[in-house]
Amino acid sequence: EAGVTQSPTHLIKTRGQQATLRCSPISGHTSVYWYQQALGLGLQFLLWYDEGEERNRGNFPPRFSGRQFPNYSSELNVNALELEDSALYLCASSLGLASPEVSQYFGPGTRLTVL
Amino acid sequence: AQSVTQLGSHVSVSEGALVLLRCNYSSSVPPYLFWYVQYPNQGLQLLLKYTSAATLVKGINGFEAEFKKSETSFHLTKPSAHMSDAAEYFCAVSVKGRRALTFGSGTRLQVQP
Numbered sequence: 001e002a003g004v005t006q007s008p009t010h011l012i013k014t015r016g017q018q019a020t021l022r023c024s025p026i027s028g029h030t031s032v033y034w035y036q037q038a039l040g041l042g043l044q045f046l047l048w049y050d051e052g053e054e055r056n057r058g059n060f061p062p063r064f065s066g067r068q069f070p071n072y073s074s075e076l077n078v079n080a081l082e083l084e085d086s087a088l089y090l091c092a093s094s095l096g097l098a099s100p101e102v103s104q105y106f107g108p109g110t111r112l113t114v115l
Numbered sequence: 116a117q118s119v120t121q122l123g124s125h126v127s128v129s130e131g132a133l134v135l136l137r138c139n140y141s142s143s144v145p146p147y148l149f150w151y152v153q154y155p156n157q158g159l160q161l162l163l164k165y166t167s168a169a170t171l172v173k174g175i176n177g178f179e180a181e182f183k184k185s186e187t188s189f190h191l192t193k194p195s196a197h198m199s200d201a202a203e204y205f206c207a208v209s210v211k212g213r214r215a216l217t218f219g220s221g222t223r224l225q226v227q228p
Contacts, residue, residue: 004158031214043205043218056215090158094214102147102166102214106158 001027004093004107012113013081021076021110025093031055032074033094033104034066038087046089049074050097081114088112117142117208121219129227134193136222138180138206141187148189149207149216150180159205165189176200201226 005024013019025032034046045058049068063079072093078085088111092104122137140146147166151159163174170182180191189206203223207216 033214033216035216042220043207043216045215045217048214056213058215092159097214100166102209103149103161103164104214104216105161106151108158 004091004105006091006107006110008110010111014115015081017081019078019081019112021089023091023107024073026105029093030072030096031094032068033092034076035090036087037090083114086112086114117210117217119206119208119217119219121206121222123222125223127225127227128196130198131195134196136191136204138189138219139187140189140208142208142210144210147209150191151205153203196226198226200224
């Protein structure tokens with residue numbers, strides 16, 4: 001069974017540009033989560049989508065946004081990129097909101113570098 | 116709000132020795148607790164989880180953890196370290212209804228031959 005996939009593997013942008021990161025969840029999972037792993041800041045929760053709806057949001061500015069598509073894949077968009085946005089962005093998936101099973105399974109990540 | 120403290124950013128053990136990685140949590144409601152492992156340039160792999168069933172939880176690769184409510188701890192152990200266990204380990208907490216994971220700062224495990 002395929003795991004969580006993310007694309008691209010690496011992304012290089014310059015300050016002020018926009019970045020789009022993509023995630024495909026494990027088959028049967030309807031919840032998708034985004035986390036940022038930045039040097040010195042650790043792993044921080046960004047966003048949670050379930051059944052196309054944003055369910056929870058971490059302490060990040062509005063220029064971090066995303067969406068979930070009908071096939072449960074998800075996009076993370078980062079507008080007006082700043083140098084400190086350079087990080088590994090991890091996507092995870094799990095069974096949906098109604099399920100008691102809460103384990104999250106992570107993809108390999110997208111390394112975003114902002115120059 | 117929940118929080119996690121991992122004592123020791125670096126732990127070094129000899130191959131075959133006991134592995135003990137410490138995790139203490141803070142939560143005002145019953146927590147769900149997780150241990151993940153991250154190998155270089157990879158995502159996180161779930162080792163084990165506690166979700167209010169048995170307090171001693173067995174995971175993959177010979178790891179286990181014990182939930183101790185009185186000590187607010189969820190330490191990760193493995194009886195005998197292998198070279199392949201060298202990686203970074205993260206403890207995380209969430210609560211029912213709020214799926215967002217709050218992670219500790221991580222512990223890098225080094226295994227000496």
